[in-house]
Amino acid sequence: FCPEIVFLDIGLPGQDGHQVARKIRQNSRFDEVMLVALTGYGQDADRQKSKAAGIDVHLVKPPSMKQINEVLAGLAGHR
Numbered sequence: 001f002c003p004e005i006v007f008l009d010i011g012l013p014g015q016d017g018h019q020v021a022r023k024i025r026q027n028s029r030f031d032e033v034m035l036v037a038l039t040g041y042g043q044d045a046d047r048q049k050s051k052a053a054g055i056d057v058h059l060v061k062p063p064s065m066k067q068i069n070e071v072l073a074g075l076a077g078h079r
Contacts, residue, residue: 003033004075008055010039010046018053025054034078036071038063 006024010017017037024030035055039046042060050058056078057071 002029005034005036005071007036007038010037010041010050018049018055021050021053021055032078034071034075 008017008020012020017039021035021037024033024035034057036057036059037050037055038059038061039050040061042058047058057074059067059071
């Protein structure tokens with residue numbers, strides 16, 4: 001199984017979304033997977049932390065349908 005896109009909640013108990021993203025990025029099989037953060041955290045520092053973890057797009061909850069559609073439209077040109 002190799003998805004094209006993964007939506008990750010950042011504020012998970014145990015392993016947070018950043019940890020999950022790092023694990024995904026360690027496996028070259030998933031190099032082409034787009035990682036999208038869904039989170040309540042939207043400060044610049046939060047966005048930088050997501051980027052450092054290998055997350056491609058950082059969306060603050062609740063994302064609009066326009067934002068979701070833009071992410072999905074960006075799949076074609078991703079990586």
